[in-house]
Amino acid sequence: MSCETLPGFRACYPENGTRRSYIFEHWRTAAESFNFQEYDAPVLEPLELYIEKSGEEIVGQLFHFEDRGGRSVALRPEMTPSLARLVGAKANSLKRPIKWFNIGEHYRYERPQKGRLRAFYQFNADILGEAGALADAELIALLVQTLESFGLGAGDFKVRLSDRDLWLLLLAAEGMDAENSATVLGIIDKMERNSREKTLELLAGVLGDSAEAFMETVASVVAIRGFAELEQYFKALPLEGALLETAKSRLADWRVLLDALEHSGAASFVEIDLGIVRGLAYYTGFVFEAFEATGEGRALAGGGRYDDLVGKLCGQSMPAVGFAMGDVTLGDLLEKKSLLEVAEPTPDFVLVIGGPAERAQALKDAASLRAAGYCVEYPLKEVAFGKQFKDANQRGARFAIIYGSEELESGISKVRDLEAGKETDYPRADLVELAESLFGEGLQ
Numbered sequence: 001m002s003c004e005t006l007p008g009f010r011a012c013y014p015e016n017g018t019r020r021s022y023i024f025e026h027w028r029t030a031a032e033s034f035n036f037q038e039y040d041a042p043v044l045e046p047l048e049l050y051i052e053k054s055g056e057e058i059v060g061q062l063f064h065f066e067d068r069g070g071r072s073v074a075l076r077p078e079m080t081p082s083l084a085r086l087v088g089a090k091a092n093s094l095k096r097p098i099k100w101f102n103i104g105e106h107y108r109y110e111r112p113q114k115g116r117l118r119a120f121y122q123f124n125a126d127i128l129g130e131a132g133a134l135a136d137a138e139l140i141a142l143l144v145q146t147l148e149s150f151g152l153g154a155g156d157f158k159v160r161l162s163d164r165d166l167w168l169l170l171l172a173a174e175g176m177d178a179e180n181s182a183t184v185l186g187i188i189d190k191m192e193r194n195s196r197e198k199t200l201e202l203l204a205g206v207l208g209d210s211a212e213a214f215m216e217t218v219a220s221v222v223a224i225r226g227f228a229e230l231e232q233y234f235k236a237l238p239l240e241g242a243l244l245e246t247a248k249s250r251l252a253d254w255r256v257l258l259d260a261l262e263h264s265g266a267a268s269f270v271e272i273d274l275g276i277v278r279g280l281a282y283y284t285g286f287v288f289e290a291f292e293a294t295g296e297g298r299a300l301a302g303g304g305r306y307d308d309l310v311g312k313l314c315g316q317s318m319p320a321v322g323f324a325m326g327d328v329t330l331g332d333l334l335e336k337k338s339l340l341e342v343a344e345p346t347p348d349f350v351l352v353i354g355g356p357a358e359r360a361q362a363l364k365d366a367a368s369l370r371a372a373g374y375c376v377e378y379p380l381k382e383v384a385f386g387k388q389f390k391d392a393n394q395r396g397a398r399f400a401i402i403y404g405s406e407e408l409e410s411g412i413s414k415v416r417d418l419e420a421g422k423e424t425d426y427p428r429a430d431l432v433e434l435a436e437s438l439f440g441e442g443l444q
Contacts, residue, residue: 170217
Protein backbone atom coordinates (compact mmCIF):
# COMPACT_ATOMS: atom_id res chain seq x y z
CA MET A 1 0.00 0.00 0.00
CA SER A 2 1.36 3.43 -1.00
CA CYS A 3 2.11 6.00 1.70
CA GLU A 4 1.72 8.86 -0.77
CA THR A 5 -1.15 11.35 -0.68
CA LEU A 6 -3.43 11.39 -3.72
CA PRO A 7 -2.49 13.91 -6.45
CA GLY A 8 -3.79 17.39 -5.73
CA PHE A 9 -4.52 16.66 -2.06
CA ARG A 10 -2.46 17.75 0.95
CA ALA A 11 -1.53 15.99 4.15
CA CYS A 12 -1.67 18.39 7.07
CA TYR A 13 1.14 17.80 9.55
CA PRO A 14 1.02 19.85 12.78
CA GLU A 15 3.39 22.51 11.42
CA ASN A 16 1.12 22.89 8.36
CA GLY A 17 -1.90 22.96 10.63
CA THR A 18 -0.45 25.88 12.56
CA ARG A 19 -0.10 27.88 9.35
CA ARG A 20 -3.56 26.90 8.18
CA SER A 21 -5.05 27.97 11.52
CA TYR A 22 -3.19 31.28 11.22
CA ILE A 23 -4.79 31.95 7.84
CA PHE A 24 -8.23 30.88 9.05
CA GLU A 25 -7.92 33.11 12.13
CA HIS A 26 -7.21 36.17 9.97
CA TRP A 27 -10.09 35.35 7.64
CA ARG A 28 -12.52 34.91 10.52
CA THR A 29 -11.35 38.02 12.40
CA ALA A 30 -11.71 40.20 9.29
CA ALA A 31 -15.21 38.89 8.51
CA GLU A 32 -16.41 39.34 12.08
CA SER A 33 -15.05 42.90 12.20
CA PHE A 34 -17.46 43.67 9.33
CA ASN A 35 -20.28 41.93 11.27
CA PHE A 36 -20.53 38.94 8.94
CA GLN A 37 -22.03 35.79 10.44
CA GLU A 38 -20.47 32.37 9.90
CA TYR A 39 -22.45 29.56 8.27
CA ASP A 40 -21.69 26.13 6.83
CA ALA A 41 -23.24 23.72 4.34
CA PRO A 42 -22.82 20.04 3.45
CA VAL A 43 -19.64 19.07 1.64
CA LEU A 44 -21.69 16.61 -0.46
CA GLU A 45 -24.48 18.08 -2.58
CA PRO A 46 -26.83 16.92 -5.38
CA LEU A 47 -25.00 17.04 -8.71
CA GLU A 48 -27.93 18.87 -10.28
CA LEU A 49 -27.27 21.87 -8.02
CA TYR A 50 -24.02 22.56 -9.89
CA ILE A 51 -25.41 21.67 -13.31
CA GLU A 52 -28.29 24.11 -12.75
CA LYS A 53 -25.80 26.87 -11.96
CA SER A 54 -23.01 26.22 -14.46
CA GLY A 55 -24.34 23.80 -17.11
CA GLU A 56 -23.44 20.22 -18.04
CA GLU A 57 -19.82 21.17 -18.81
CA ILE A 58 -19.14 21.54 -15.09
CA VAL A 59 -19.49 17.76 -14.57
CA GLY A 60 -16.03 17.05 -15.96
CA GLN A 61 -14.49 19.27 -13.27
CA LEU A 62 -16.18 17.58 -10.31
CA PHE A 63 -15.66 14.64 -8.01
CA HIS A 64 -19.09 13.08 -8.59
CA PHE A 65 -20.62 9.64 -8.21
CA GLU A 66 -23.86 7.82 -7.52
CA ASP A 67 -24.49 7.11 -3.85
CA ARG A 68 -26.09 3.97 -2.43
CA GLY A 69 -29.51 5.58 -2.69
CA GLY A 70 -29.08 5.98 -6.45
CA ARG A 71 -28.64 9.77 -6.20
CA SER A 72 -26.13 11.65 -8.37
CA VAL A 73 -23.99 13.63 -5.93
CA ALA A 74 -20.78 15.69 -5.99
CA LEU A 75 -18.21 17.04 -3.56
CA ARG A 76 -18.73 20.79 -3.53
CA PRO A 77 -16.43 22.71 -5.90
CA GLU A 78 -17.64 26.08 -4.57
CA MET A 79 -20.00 27.48 -1.95
CA THR A 80 -22.29 29.83 -3.90
CA PRO A 81 -24.95 27.26 -4.97
CA SER A 82 -25.22 25.91 -1.41
CA LEU A 83 -25.47 29.45 -0.06
CA ALA A 84 -28.22 30.28 -2.56
CA ARG A 85 -30.15 27.21 -1.47
CA LEU A 86 -29.78 27.99 2.24
CA VAL A 87 -30.83 31.60 1.85
CA GLY A 88 -33.64 30.75 -0.55
CA ALA A 89 -35.12 28.29 1.96
CA LYS A 90 -35.45 31.00 4.66
CA ALA A 91 -35.58 34.12 2.52
CA ASN A 92 -38.76 35.49 4.09
CA SER A 93 -37.47 35.26 7.66
CA LEU A 94 -33.91 36.55 7.19
CA LYS A 95 -33.13 40.14 8.08
CA ARG A 96 -31.66 42.10 5.17
CA PRO A 97 -28.94 42.65 4.27
CA ILE A 98 -27.74 39.09 4.83
CA LYS A 99 -24.00 39.18 5.55
CA TRP A 100 -22.59 35.66 5.79
CA PHE A 101 -19.14 34.09 5.54
CA ASN A 102 -17.75 30.57 5.43
CA ILE A 103 -14.36 28.89 5.67
CA GLY A 104 -14.50 25.42 4.16
CA GLU A 105 -12.86 22.82 1.96
CA HIS A 106 -13.75 22.47 -1.71
CA TYR A 107 -12.88 19.95 -4.41
CA ARG A 108 -12.31 20.15 -8.17
CA TYR A 109 -11.15 17.34 -10.40
CA GLU A 110 -8.56 19.36 -12.29
CA ARG A 111 -4.91 18.92 -13.19
CA PRO A 112 -2.85 19.92 -10.13
CA GLN A 113 -0.48 22.79 -10.85
CA LYS A 114 1.14 25.81 -9.21
CA GLY A 115 -1.50 27.63 -7.20
CA ARG A 116 -4.25 25.10 -7.98
CA LEU A 117 -4.97 21.83 -6.20
CA ARG A 118 -7.85 19.36 -6.23
CA ALA A 119 -8.68 20.02 -2.57
CA PHE A 120 -8.40 23.53 -1.19
CA TYR A 121 -9.87 25.82 1.44
CA GLN A 122 -11.77 28.99 0.63
CA PHE A 123 -12.92 32.04 2.52
CA ASN A 124 -16.33 32.99 1.11
CA ALA A 125 -18.04 36.26 2.01
CA ASP A 126 -21.40 37.37 0.58
CA ILE A 127 -24.00 40.08 1.01
CA LEU A 128 -27.51 39.20 -0.12
CA GLY A 129 -30.67 41.27 -0.22
CA GLU A 130 -29.00 44.60 -1.07
CA ALA A 131 -28.87 45.82 -4.68
CA GLY A 132 -26.97 49.09 -4.15
CA ALA A 133 -23.29 49.67 -4.93
CA LEU A 134 -22.50 50.19 -1.24
CA ALA A 135 -22.78 46.40 -0.80
CA ASP A 136 -20.14 45.92 -3.51
CA ALA A 137 -17.95 48.49 -1.76
CA GLU A 138 -18.37 46.68 1.57
CA LEU A 139 -17.19 43.38 0.03
CA ILE A 140 -14.19 44.97 -1.68
CA ALA A 141 -13.25 46.76 1.56
CA LEU A 142 -13.45 43.44 3.40
CA LEU A 143 -11.25 41.80 0.75
CA VAL A 144 -8.65 44.56 1.07
CA GLN A 145 -8.67 44.55 4.88
CA THR A 146 -8.33 40.76 4.95
CA LEU A 147 -5.19 40.84 2.81
CA GLU A 148 -3.81 43.81 4.75
CA SER A 149 -4.24 41.87 8.00
CA PHE A 150 -1.52 39.46 6.86
CA GLY A 151 0.96 42.33 6.48
CA LEU A 152 0.44 42.82 2.74
CA GLY A 153 0.44 46.39 1.44
CA ALA A 154 -0.42 48.33 -1.71
CA GLY A 155 2.92 47.30 -3.17
CA ASP A 156 2.02 43.64 -2.75
CA PHE A 157 -1.48 43.31 -4.22
CA LYS A 158 -4.08 45.11 -6.32
CA VAL A 159 -7.83 44.63 -6.75
CA ARG A 160 -8.75 44.93 -10.41
CA LEU A 161 -12.30 46.29 -10.75
CA SER A 162 -14.54 45.86 -13.77
CA ASP A 163 -18.22 45.90 -14.73
CA ARG A 164 -20.11 43.42 -16.87
CA ASP A 165 -22.99 45.90 -17.19
CA LEU A 166 -20.72 48.38 -18.96
CA TRP A 167 -19.49 45.62 -21.25
CA LEU A 168 -23.08 44.72 -22.13
CA LEU A 169 -23.76 48.37 -22.95
CA LEU A 170 -20.71 48.47 -25.19
CA LEU A 171 -21.71 45.25 -26.95
CA ALA A 172 -25.26 46.57 -27.39
CA ALA A 173 -23.78 49.67 -29.02
CA GLU A 174 -21.95 47.28 -31.38
CA GLY A 175 -25.31 45.74 -32.27
CA MET A 176 -24.83 42.38 -30.52
CA ASP A 177 -27.72 40.39 -29.09
CA ALA A 178 -27.72 38.71 -25.67
CA GLU A 179 -26.46 35.34 -26.92
CA ASN A 180 -23.54 36.76 -28.88
CA SER A 181 -22.73 39.14 -26.02
CA ALA A 182 -22.38 36.22 -23.60
CA THR A 183 -20.08 34.41 -26.04
CA VAL A 184 -17.93 37.49 -26.62
CA LEU A 185 -17.60 38.16 -22.88
CA GLY A 186 -16.30 34.61 -22.44
CA ILE A 187 -13.69 35.28 -25.13
CA ILE A 188 -12.65 38.60 -23.57
CA ASP A 189 -12.31 36.86 -20.20
CA LYS A 190 -9.62 34.59 -21.66
CA MET A 191 -7.74 37.28 -23.60
CA GLU A 192 -4.84 37.44 -21.14
CA ARG A 193 -4.32 33.68 -21.37
CA ASN A 194 -4.77 33.30 -25.14
CA SER A 195 -2.60 34.64 -27.94
CA ARG A 196 -3.89 37.54 -30.04
CA GLU A 197 -4.28 35.16 -32.97
CA LYS A 198 -6.36 32.74 -30.92
CA THR A 199 -8.57 35.55 -29.57
CA LEU A 200 -9.08 36.93 -33.09
CA GLU A 201 -10.00 33.48 -34.36
CA LEU A 202 -12.61 33.05 -31.63
CA LEU A 203 -14.08 36.52 -32.21
CA ALA A 204 -14.25 35.90 -35.95
CA GLY A 205 -16.51 32.95 -35.25
CA VAL A 206 -19.04 35.43 -33.83
CA LEU A 207 -18.29 38.72 -35.59
CA GLY A 208 -16.88 37.60 -38.94
CA ASP A 209 -14.90 40.28 -40.78
CA SER A 210 -15.51 42.90 -38.07
CA ALA A 211 -13.50 40.91 -35.51
CA GLU A 212 -10.26 42.83 -36.18
CA ALA A 213 -11.92 46.22 -35.67
CA PHE A 214 -13.65 44.98 -32.53
CA MET A 215 -10.31 43.80 -31.15
CA GLU A 216 -9.08 47.40 -31.38
CA THR A 217 -12.17 48.59 -29.52
CA VAL A 218 -11.58 46.04 -26.77
CA ALA A 219 -7.93 47.08 -26.48
CA SER A 220 -8.90 50.72 -25.98
CA VAL A 221 -11.46 49.84 -23.30
CA VAL A 222 -9.11 47.48 -21.45
CA ALA A 223 -6.45 50.22 -21.36
CA ILE A 224 -8.71 52.57 -19.34
CA ARG A 225 -7.47 53.06 -15.77
CA GLY A 226 -9.20 56.20 -14.48
CA PHE A 227 -12.86 56.90 -13.82
CA ALA A 228 -12.86 60.22 -15.72
CA GLU A 229 -11.61 58.41 -18.82
CA LEU A 230 -14.13 55.60 -18.29
CA GLU A 231 -16.99 58.07 -17.91
CA GLN A 232 -15.94 60.00 -21.01
CA TYR A 233 -15.71 56.83 -23.10
CA PHE A 234 -19.16 55.53 -22.23
CA LYS A 235 -20.83 58.93 -22.51
CA ALA A 236 -19.51 59.06 -26.08
CA LEU A 237 -21.09 55.74 -27.10
CA PRO A 238 -23.96 55.97 -29.63
CA LEU A 239 -26.65 54.98 -27.13
CA GLU A 240 -30.26 56.12 -27.18
CA GLY A 241 -33.42 55.70 -25.16
CA ALA A 242 -33.34 53.03 -22.47
CA LEU A 243 -29.69 52.15 -23.16
CA LEU A 244 -28.64 55.78 -22.67
CA GLU A 245 -30.49 55.98 -19.36
CA THR A 246 -28.93 52.68 -18.28
CA ALA A 247 -25.47 54.07 -19.04
CA LYS A 248 -26.14 57.21 -16.95
CA SER A 249 -27.42 55.12 -14.05
CA ARG A 250 -24.47 52.78 -14.24
CA LEU A 251 -21.91 55.56 -14.18
CA ALA A 252 -23.71 56.96 -11.12
CA ASP A 253 -23.28 53.55 -9.47
CA TRP A 254 -19.57 53.75 -10.23
CA ARG A 255 -19.34 57.11 -8.47
CA VAL A 256 -21.07 55.69 -5.38
CA LEU A 257 -18.75 52.68 -5.35
CA LEU A 258 -15.52 54.62 -5.84
CA ASP A 259 -16.48 57.26 -3.23
CA ALA A 260 -17.22 54.52 -0.68
CA LEU A 261 -13.90 52.81 -1.39
CA GLU A 262 -12.10 56.13 -0.98
CA HIS A 263 -13.71 56.83 2.37
CA SER A 264 -13.10 53.28 3.63
CA GLY A 265 -9.38 53.47 2.84
CA ALA A 266 -9.48 50.75 0.19
CA ALA A 267 -9.19 52.95 -2.91
CA SER A 268 -5.38 52.88 -3.03
CA PHE A 269 -5.55 49.12 -3.54
CA VAL A 270 -8.15 49.25 -6.33
CA GLU A 271 -7.57 49.94 -10.02
CA ILE A 272 -10.09 50.10 -12.83
CA ASP A 273 -9.40 47.29 -15.30
CA LEU A 274 -12.15 46.21 -17.67
CA GLY A 275 -9.94 43.33 -18.77
CA ILE A 276 -11.50 41.49 -15.81
CA VAL A 277 -14.76 39.92 -16.98
CA ARG A 278 -15.07 36.72 -14.91
CA GLY A 279 -16.26 34.22 -17.48
CA LEU A 280 -19.08 32.69 -15.47
CA ALA A 281 -22.32 33.83 -17.08
CA TYR A 282 -24.18 34.35 -13.78
CA TYR A 283 -22.27 37.55 -12.92
CA THR A 284 -24.48 40.58 -13.45
CA GLY A 285 -22.60 43.78 -12.53
CA PHE A 286 -19.39 44.80 -10.83
CA VAL A 287 -16.73 42.09 -10.85
CA PHE A 288 -13.29 42.15 -9.28
CA GLU A 289 -10.18 40.07 -8.74
CA ALA A 290 -7.18 40.51 -6.43
CA PHE A 291 -3.73 39.80 -7.84
CA GLU A 292 -0.14 40.25 -6.79
CA ALA A 293 0.93 43.81 -7.65
CA THR A 294 3.53 42.37 -10.02
CA GLY A 295 0.79 40.64 -12.00
CA GLU A 296 2.42 37.26 -11.39
CA GLY A 297 0.57 34.12 -10.39
CA ARG A 298 -3.09 33.28 -10.17
CA ALA A 299 -5.78 35.46 -8.66
CA LEU A 300 -5.68 35.71 -4.87
CA ALA A 301 -9.43 36.25 -4.76
CA GLY A 302 -12.31 36.94 -7.09
CA GLY A 303 -15.95 37.78 -7.03
CA GLY A 304 -18.74 40.06 -8.11
CA ARG A 305 -22.46 40.59 -8.24
CA TYR A 306 -24.80 37.71 -9.09
CA ASP A 307 -28.28 39.16 -8.75
CA ASP A 308 -30.10 36.44 -10.69
CA LEU A 309 -28.55 33.27 -9.26
CA VAL A 310 -30.62 32.84 -6.08
CA GLY A 311 -33.81 33.17 -8.10
CA LYS A 312 -32.54 30.72 -10.72
CA LEU A 313 -31.64 28.07 -8.16
CA CYS A 314 -34.41 28.58 -5.62
CA GLY A 315 -37.17 30.62 -7.24
CA GLN A 316 -36.70 33.40 -4.68
CA SER A 317 -35.37 36.54 -6.39
CA MET A 318 -32.66 38.27 -4.35
CA PRO A 319 -29.72 40.55 -5.26
CA ALA A 320 -26.33 39.23 -4.15
CA VAL A 321 -22.61 39.99 -4.28
CA GLY A 322 -19.69 38.01 -2.92
CA PHE A 323 -16.11 36.86 -3.27
CA ALA A 324 -13.98 33.82 -2.56
CA MET A 325 -10.33 33.70 -1.46
CA GLY A 326 -8.38 30.44 -1.65
CA ASP A 327 -5.66 29.34 0.75
CA VAL A 328 -3.30 27.92 -1.89
CA THR A 329 -2.39 31.05 -3.84
CA LEU A 330 -2.58 33.20 -0.72
CA GLY A 331 -0.27 30.83 1.14
CA ASP A 332 2.23 30.92 -1.74
CA LEU A 333 2.30 34.73 -1.64
CA LEU A 334 2.65 34.92 2.14
CA GLU A 335 5.46 32.38 1.95
CA LYS A 336 7.23 34.42 -0.71
CA LYS A 337 6.90 37.58 1.38
CA SER A 338 8.08 35.77 4.55
CA LEU A 339 4.73 36.53 6.19
CA LEU A 340 3.86 32.95 7.03
CA GLU A 341 6.61 32.31 9.57
CA VAL A 342 4.18 31.40 12.33
CA ALA A 343 5.59 30.45 15.72
CA GLU A 344 4.83 26.90 16.79
CA PRO A 345 2.56 26.67 19.85
CA THR A 346 4.42 26.21 23.13
CA PRO A 347 3.21 25.07 26.57
CA ASP A 348 2.71 27.63 29.32
CA PHE A 349 3.88 25.16 31.94
CA VAL A 350 5.93 21.97 31.87
CA LEU A 351 5.64 19.85 35.01
CA VAL A 352 8.94 18.29 36.10
CA ILE A 353 7.97 15.21 38.08
CA GLY A 354 9.94 13.01 40.49
CA GLY A 355 8.25 9.69 41.30
CA PRO A 356 4.74 8.17 41.48
CA ALA A 357 3.71 10.09 44.60
CA GLU A 358 4.75 13.39 43.05
CA ARG A 359 2.96 12.47 39.80
CA ALA A 360 -0.38 12.14 41.60
CA GLN A 361 -0.16 15.76 42.79
CA ALA A 362 1.16 16.92 39.41
CA LEU A 363 -1.84 15.40 37.61
CA LYS A 364 -4.26 17.21 39.94
CA ASP A 365 -2.45 20.50 39.34
CA ALA A 366 -2.35 19.92 35.58
CA ALA A 367 -6.12 19.42 35.56
CA SER A 368 -6.69 22.68 37.45
CA LEU A 369 -4.38 24.70 35.20
CA ARG A 370 -5.85 23.25 32.00
CA ALA A 371 -9.39 23.97 33.20
CA ALA A 372 -8.29 27.58 33.70
CA GLY A 373 -7.12 27.77 30.09
CA TYR A 374 -3.37 27.16 30.43
CA CYS A 375 -1.41 24.79 28.19
CA VAL A 376 0.33 22.18 30.36
CA GLU A 377 2.72 19.40 29.37
CA TYR A 378 4.38 16.68 31.44
CA PRO A 379 6.25 13.42 30.72
CA LEU A 380 4.11 10.31 30.29
CA LYS A 381 6.79 8.08 31.77
CA GLU A 382 9.46 8.39 34.45
CA VAL A 383 12.35 10.50 33.16
CA ALA A 384 15.40 11.93 34.92
CA PHE A 385 15.08 15.54 36.10
CA GLY A 386 17.88 16.73 33.82
CA LYS A 387 16.26 15.30 30.73
CA GLN A 388 12.91 16.81 31.71
CA PHE A 389 14.42 20.28 31.97
CA LYS A 390 16.16 19.86 28.63
CA ASP A 391 12.89 18.81 27.03
CA ALA A 392 11.06 21.76 28.62
CA ASN A 393 13.56 24.20 27.09
CA GLN A 394 13.31 22.50 23.70
CA ARG A 395 9.54 22.86 23.78
CA GLY A 396 9.89 26.59 24.42
CA ALA A 397 7.91 26.51 27.67
CA ARG A 398 7.92 29.68 29.78
CA PHE A 399 7.71 28.07 33.21
CA ALA A 400 8.48 24.71 34.80
CA ILE A 401 6.81 23.57 38.03
CA ILE A 402 9.03 21.14 39.93
CA TYR A 403 7.55 18.19 41.83
CA GLY A 404 10.12 16.59 44.11
CA SER A 405 9.69 14.90 47.49
CA GLU A 406 10.63 18.09 49.39
CA GLU A 407 8.08 20.19 47.47
CA LEU A 408 5.39 17.59 48.02
CA GLU A 409 6.03 17.35 51.78
CA SER A 410 6.20 21.11 52.36
CA GLY A 411 3.13 21.93 50.22
CA ILE A 412 4.91 24.37 47.93
CA SER A 413 5.08 24.90 44.19
CA LYS A 414 8.66 25.48 43.04
CA VAL A 415 8.45 27.46 39.81
CA ARG A 416 11.39 28.02 37.49
CA ASP A 417 11.34 30.81 34.90
CA LEU A 418 12.99 28.99 31.99
CA GLU A 419 13.91 32.24 30.25
CA ALA A 420 15.60 33.87 33.26
CA GLY A 421 16.70 30.68 35.04
CA LYS A 422 15.19 32.00 38.28
CA GLU A 423 13.35 29.77 40.80
CA THR A 424 10.80 30.83 43.44
CA ASP A 425 8.74 28.86 45.97
CA TYR A 426 5.02 29.56 46.34
CA PRO A 427 2.30 28.02 48.52
CA ARG A 428 0.37 25.48 46.48
CA ALA A 429 -2.98 26.59 47.97
CA ASP A 430 -4.13 28.42 44.86
CA LEU A 431 -2.10 27.38 41.85
CA VAL A 432 -4.42 29.04 39.32
CA GLU A 433 -4.09 32.40 41.08
CA LEU A 434 -0.34 31.89 41.06
CA ALA A 435 -0.43 31.23 37.29
CA GLU A 436 -2.35 34.46 36.72
CA SER A 437 0.27 36.43 38.63
CA LEU A 438 3.15 34.71 36.82
CA PHE A 439 1.88 35.58 33.35
CA GLY A 440 0.84 39.03 34.48
CA GLU A 441 4.04 40.02 36.24
CA GLY A 442 6.59 37.21 35.97
CA LEU A 443 8.56 35.77 38.90
CA GLN A 444 9.01 38.20 41.79
